[in-house]
Amino acid sequence: MAVDEHYNEHGGFPKFETAKVEPEYGELIEALRRVQDLAVSVDMPADALKAALAQTQQLVATMEPHVVPERKTPAGRVPRLPGRGSLLMLPWTVEKFDADGVRSRGVFRRFHLGGNGAAHGGTLPLLFDDLFGLTQHAYGRPISRTAYLHVNYRKITPLNQPLVVEGHVDKVEGRKTFISATLKNEDGELIADSDALMVQLLPGQQ
Structure with missing residues (x-):
């Protein structure tokens, strides 16, 4: 496994x-995730809408004075939390993290609905890319960027059903890392699979 001597020089990526x-x-x-689920699920009368708006504006006012730079926010840096504490990431929990691969488990929620009870197709590349x-x-x-990511949609991705995503490195060629992954249900049925190329950043690259 490589050791990146220039870790802190790659596009300002913090360690x-x-x-x-x-x-x-x-x-x-x-x-907040529950609010996201509800925001795409409700049809409120005017009085409830006004109340929700006022409460949300109050929440914004409470949080806004505490905005910090990217390197200081805990979002995305709490591994024990689903999605590592980031609202952008799917709220999945990492079960395995080592050189043999990474496995994560979770569900697609109502917020991720694409239509007809299925997760939006665009949420799968996000899941795979993060993995x-x-x-x-x-x-x-070393620190790398995604050069390409290909997804094969094998079955409809259901909401609110436990799923498992697992990925591993297939090969390394210089600055290139080739990775593949599968998304399955608890019965082992393949929902989707993906492969990607990650390319190591050069010093100063973003």
Whole structure:
């Protein structure tokens, strides 16, 4: 496995360090995810809509004074939380993280609905891309960017059903890391599979 002597020079990428957060942080992220689920699920009358708007504006006012630069926010830096505490990432939990591969488990929620009870097709590349980043990191590869990502949709991706995504490094060629992954249900049925090329950044590249 490679050791990147220029880790801190690649496009300003900070070295990953686990963030220390209060217990309420995880509860806040989960509550915000529930708000996301509800926001795409409800049809409120005017009075309820106005009340929800006022409460949301109050929440914004409470949080806004505490905005910090990217390197200081705990979002995405709390491995024990689903989605590592990031609202952008799917709320999945990493079960395995080592040089042999990365495995994560979770569900697609109502917020991820594409239509007719299925997850939006665009959420799968997000799931796979995040997994590939974790996979190349677990393998010991240097900071890299996704050069391409291909997804094969084998079955409809259901909402609110436990699924497992697992990826591993297939081969390394210089700055290139080739990775593949599968998404399956708990019965082992293949939902989708993906392969990607991650390319190591040169010093100063973003």
